[in-house]
Amino acid sequence: MSEDVAAREIAAEQAFVDRVHAQLEESQKQAAALAEEGRGRGALGHEGGLVERDAMLFQAARRIAQLDAAHEGLVFGRLDLSSEIDPEPRYIGRIGLRDANRDSLLIDWRAPAAAVFYQATAATPHGVVRRRVLRSTSTTVTGVEDELLNPEDPRANELPIVGEGALMAQLSRARDRTMHSIVATIQAEQDKAIRAPSKGATIISGGPGVGKTVVALHRAAYLLYTDRRRYESGGVLIIGPSGVFMRYIERVLPSLGETAVALRSLGEVVNGVKASRHDDPAVADVKGSARMAELLRRAARQSVPGAPGEFRLFYRDDTLVLDRQLLGRIRRQLLSQGHRNKQMPRVGAALLDALWRQVRGERGRERGREAFQDDLLSNQVFLDFASAWWPPLEAREVLTWLRDADFLARVGDGVISSEDQALLLKSWSGRSDLSIEDVPLLDELRYAIGDVPLKTDEDHEYDDHVGGNIQELTTASDREYTQGRAWAPPTHRIEDDPFAHVLIDEAQDLTPMQWRMVGRRGRLASWTIVGDPAQSSWPVPAESAEARAAALEGKELHEFHLSTNYRNSSEIYAYAEAYAKRVGLDADLPTAVRSTGVEPVELFAEGDLEDAVRAEVVRVAGEVGGTVGIVVPVARRSEVNSWLASWPELASDAPSARASIDSAASPSGQDRVVVLTGLDTKGLEFDGIVVVRPQEIQDESQTGRATLYVVLTRATQLLSVIS
Secondary structure, eight states: OOHHHHHHHHHHHHHHHHHHHHHHHHHHHHHHHHHHHHHHHGGGSSHHHHHHHHHHHHHHHHHHHHHHTTOTTOEEEEEEEOTTTOSSOEEEESSOEEOTTSOEEEEETTSGGGHHHHHOOSSSOTTEEEEEEEEEETTEEEEEEEEEOOTTSGGGGGSOOOSSOHHHHHHTSOOOSSOOOOTTTOOHHHHHHHTSOSSSEEEEEESTTSOHHHHHHHHHHHHHHHSHHHHHHHOEEEEESOHHHHHHHTTHHHHTTOOOOEEEETTSOSTTOOOOOOOOHHHHHHHHSTHHHHHHHHHHTSOOTTOOOOEEEEETTEEEEEOHHHHHHHHHHHHTTSOTGGGHHHHHHHHHHHHHTTOOSHHHHHHHHHHHHHHHHTOHHHHHHHHHHSOOOOHHHHHHHTTSHHHHHHHHTTTSOHHHHHHHHHHHTTOOSOOTTHHHHHHHHHHHHOOOOOOOHHHHHHHHHSOOHHHHHHHHHHHHHHTTSSOOOOSSOGGGOOOSEEEESSGGGOOHHHHHHHHHHTTTOEEEEEEOGGGOOOSOHHHHHHHHHHHTTTOOEEEEEEOEEEEEEHHHHHHHHHHHHHTTOOOOOOEEEEOOSOOOEEEOOOSOHHHHHHHHHHHHHHHOSSOEEEEOOGGGHHHHHHHHHTOGGGOTTSSSEEOOTTSOOOTTSOEEEEEEOTGGGTTOOEEEEEEEOHHHHHTTSTTHHHHHHHHHTOEEEEEEEEO
16 A cells, blocks of 8 residues: 555545544533533522523533543544445544534444444454544544455445554554553454443453453443443442552543543542552451451440440439449440441430439439439439440541550450461551551441431430430530540541442452452442452452452353453563463463564673663663563662662653652653552553562562562563563
C-alpha cells in the first residue's frame, strides 16, 4: 500500500473526526445552556422550580463531565459492513453522538450496535468486511490500521487496507505512568468478559499480561452504560491493591466517558480511613487470618478497660450493690440481644432491674418500682456510673484495647499463639497510624459493636411522657459528647456501605479478613473479580478461597479465562515462565504474541552494587521511550531511592527524569524512573524493569517466589536482572 493511499485515507478520516468534534462542541454548548436554564428555574420562587432546577443541573453536569472527558481519541473505530447490511460506514467512539438531525453520528462503544467491532473475526466476520482503528493525538488523526475480515465480499475490492494491524501497534506503544484504555483494540475473548451478564459474579482469570485489569475496568463502564440508573444510584466500587495502582488506573474510566465510580485501595475501603503502609509479612499473615474475626468478636464483648467495676447505693433501708460478677452477667445478657452500641437503650432498664431485685425493706417496697426508678434516674451518681460502664464506643477505641498485652492474651487465648500475639503487640507499639492490614480489623469491629442508635421523634415524645428508663441515660450521654467531654458522634453509618457493583483487582492477594471487609460492601451487589492464583501473596490459599466463597454466597458465577499475553515480549515471558517452572509455581502460562528479538539481561555485580545498578538503569532508560522500574527488596528501597536522587543522568530536569513512587505523574510526562518493592509492582507495567537482588526479593516472605514471578512479568520491552 503506497504512502499516498495511506495519506488519502487519513485525510478522509480527519474530515469525519473534525465533523464529530464540531458536533461535540455544539453538544457542550447545549449542555451549558441547559445548566443555565436550570439555574433560572430556581428563581421561580416555588418548590416545583427548585426541583426542576436540581434535576436540570444534575443532568447538565453529568453530560458536561462526559463530554469533557471524551476529547482524547473520541473516534477510534470504523466498520465497513456488507452492502446488504449497511452501505454506510459505522463509526465507534468513546461516547455516542447524534448530529443536528438526530441521526447517529458516533456509536458508543458499549452499545449493542458496537459489539460486532470487538466480536468479528476472519472466521466469523458477522457481516464486517473491513475493521479500521483510528490512531489520534488530541483531535488529529495520525494513522489508521485495517483488518480485512471477509475478502470474499464484493465490497472487499473497493476498500483500501492500510497499516500493520491495530493490536500490534498498540502493544508497541511506550508506557507512561498511567494505564490507558484499550477500547480500540479489545479482542474477542476479552469482549466476552466485558459483556458478561450483569447479575452474579463475573470471574476473570489468566496469567500475566492478558489484560485482566483493563478488561475489568471496561466491564465497569459497560455496566454503567447498560443499566445506569441501577449502578449510579447504588454506586460502583473499584478496589485495587495500593494507592500507586489506583493512580495508575484512574484515567481509564473517565476516558471511557464514566466518572460515577469510587476508586479505593485496600487501605481506603472503609469510609473516612486511609492507610498506605504495609506491615511486615509475618505480621500481615497474622492480621489477615480468619482467626482474627473470632479474636475481634471477643474483644467487642469485653468490659470497657478502666470502666467502674462496682456500684453501691444506700436506698431507704437497703444497700444495693452491682459487683463485678453481677455486672458481667448483665453485660452478657445485653450482648446476647445484639450489637453493643445498639443495646444502649436497654442498659438503664437492665441495671434498674438488677438493683430493684435487691430492694427488700418495707419503706422501699411501699414506694414501689416507679418511685424507685424516678429516684435513681434523678441521681447523678447513678447516671454517671451507667454512662461510664456502658459508653458509646468507636471501633478505633476498641482496636486500641488490643495494644494491652494482658487484654490481648485474654481475648486471644486459644485463638492465636503467644508468638503471634507478640508480633501484633510489636506492630502496634509506638504507632498511632493504621496499616493497610489494620483496616479490615477496624471494619470488623465496626460491625461487631454496631452504630449508636439515633433518637427518633417518637423516642423524644416517649421521654416527655415517661420521665425515665434508659432513654434518659442515652440523653445524658448525648449531652456529654455534644459538650466535648466524651466521645465524638459517628460521622458514617455502617448501613451506608453496600454498593450495586463491586470490582476487585488482584483478588488473589486478598486476605480472609479483607474478603470479609469487601464482602460487606457487596451483599446486594453484582461482582467482577480479577486475579491469578499463581501471583498470590497470601500464603494460605484455601483459607482465602473459603472467605471469598462466603462473600459470594448465593451468587451465580460467570467465569472467563484469558489466555493471550499482550504485555510481555515473548523473550521476556519465556524468562519468567522458566523461573516459574524452576521454583515449582503452579502458574497459568499464557501465550505471548509479540517478539522483539531482545533477550533479558542477567548481570552479576562483582564490585559496587550502586555502580552496577546505575549503569544498567541509564542504559535501559536510554533505549526505551517510556517508564523504567527499579525493583528492589523492601530493606533496600530507601537506599536505592537515595542513589537515584544523586544520579545526574536521571535528575528531574534531565530527559529521563526520575520520580518517587508516591508522586503523581508530572504534566510533562518526564517522570520516568521509579523505585518499587515487589509488592508495589502488582498490576503495573513498565517499558523496562531492572530487578536488583532477586534472591532477596524471593526470600522476603513465604510467597516470595510468586512475588518475584510477578516482578519478572512487568516489563514490556526490556528486562535486566542484577544479582
